[in-house]
Amino acid sequence: MGEVVSMLKRLLSIILILIIGYWIAQGLANVPFGEDRMLVGKYYLQHVKEQTGAVNAVTAVVVNYRGFDTLGEVTVLFIASTGVAALLWRKRRERTAKTEGSLVLTTGSKLLFPFIMLFGMYIFIHGHLTPGGGFPGGATIATGFLLMYLAFIVYEIPHRGFEVTEGLAGMSYVLVGLIGLAIGGYFLFDWIWQTWHFGTSNLGRLFSGGFIPVIYTLIGIKVGTELSGIIDNMLKEEVKE
Amino acid sequence: MTEASRVSRYLYTFIVVLIIWLFLTASLDPQELIVGIIFSAIVAGFTYDIFTTRGLSNLHPRRIAYAIIYIPYFLWAMIKANLDVAYRVLHPKRPINPGIVECKTELKNEVGKLALANSITLTPGTITLDIDGDRYFIHWIDVKDSSIEGASEHITKPFEKFLKVIFE
Numbered sequence: 271m272g273e274v275v276s277m278l279k280r281l282l283s284i285i286l287i288l289i290i291g292y293w294i295a296q297g298l299a300n301v302p303f304g305e306d307r308m309l310v311g312k313y314y315l316q317h318v319k320e321q322t323g324a325v326n327a328v329t330a331v332v333v334n335y336r337g338f339d340t341l342g343e344v345t346v347l348f349i350a351s352t353g354v355a356a357l358l359w360r361k362r363r364e365r366t367a368k369t370e371g372s373l374v375l376t377t378g379s380k381l382l383f384p385f386i387m388l389f390g391m392y393i394f395i396h397g398h399l400t401p402g403g404g405f406p407g408g409a410t411i412a413t414g415f416l417l418m419y420l421a422f423i424v425y426e427i428p429h430r431g432f433e434v435t436e437g438l439a440g441m442s443y444v445l446v447g448l449i450g451l452a453i454g455g456y457f458l459f460d461w462i463w464q465t466w467h468f469g470t471s472n473l474g475r476l477f478s479g480g481f482i483p484v485i486y487t488l489i490g491i492k493v494g495t496e497l498s499g500i501i502d503n504m505l506k507e508e509v510k511e
Numbered sequence: 512m513t514e515a516s517r518v519s520r521y522l523y524t525f526i527v528v529l530i531i532w533l534f535l536t537a538s539l540d541p542q543e544l545i546v547g548i549i550f551s552a553i554v555a556g557f558t559y560d561i562f563t564t565r566g567l568s569n570l571h572p573r574r575i576a577y578a579i580i581y582i583p584y585f586l587w588a589m590i591k592a593n594l595d596v597a598y599r600v601l602h603p604k605r606p607i608n609p610g611i612v613e614c615k616t617e618l619k620n621e622v623g624k625l626a627l628a629n630s631i632t633l634t635p636g637t638i639t640l641d642i643d644g645d646r647y648f649i650h651w652i653d654v655k656d657s658s659i660e661g662a663s664e665h666i667t668k669p670f671e672k673f674l675k676v677i678f679e
Contacts, residue, residue, distance in 0.1 A: 372641060372642060373621060373624055373625065373628075373642045374624075374625055374628050374629070374639070374642060377621045377622055377624070377625040378625055380561045380562060381562065381622065381625070383558055383561065383562070384524060384527075384528050384554050384555070384557075384558040384562050385528070385531055387554050387557065387558060388528050388531060388532060388535075388550065388551070388554045389535070391550045391553075391554065392532070392535050392536070392550075395546060395550070472542070475540060475542055476540065476542040476543050476546060477542045
């Protein structure tokens, strides 16, 4: 009896998914492919250089034109990390892994760690010039810490320092936005580019892009420490006193 | 093996990381250089403690020269070994005689052991399974000599003579 019911359930969900899929495909069929349909996009592409100083239009949209979204995303990440910490909160939590990695793994991780960190920093500082930015850069740095956690049974990040850095980076992001409010009249106004004209002669080189590199550095630090904190929380187990 | 001073270890990490930065950016624009120096200093500050135990003595000219010679030597061994495996795959009788052998190494340094293990694995026909002290356990596609001395002669010795200079 139970088998028939589960078979029926599976059949029904397959039919339902097929109907939804057909429905979405019908909707998409009406959108012309390969035709110029840019309305706002054209404005971004034509004005991105003189308005923001960024060569990478995506970062300009994410940090400058639509800065609130990024601030929201950073908040979401912060809540996720706080939520994980709150869910897994115990008095004494320790790493209880038993098997140390082999020599090849541990030595290799030690050697790779600085390069991963450097590459993460490279990604977030070049956010306005190359693909990437604060989030991929921060995630790359956190990968380095994950590698250390997986290779060594006793490795732990310096908690206090990480939590303070995370908070400071988040606050500085808001502060940069508030300075814009004071100077230019609205939150997240790009004062470095619009008021100071810093880097206007450097378009396409590193010292350009207004406050994008500043904000992406802050986001990179924040995301890196945050994800490392989540990893740390998830890898620890409760220990009986 | 004694540990080098903190300053020497920090400087060594800084130099290596900065060289990697130069390759990453592929430009000598002063702006990139300034940021690269700052970032390398930060990364080195965080990681020098685990990155190196010997510090600047890694940069001895003799070591660097051997490391540069080792690269083509190793690539040649890799090409030869890959052709050998291709021959074994394509041969109708598949002349394989697999087995796990034990080798001894004279290397003491951990990084040297890692380099040896990777060199063995990257030359097809041999795969390092595990390292325990100075003993290597290696899976060999065509066991010619299963004794410890004999296997070391075939597998580890050719690389060791370079790695000993580079890492010891």
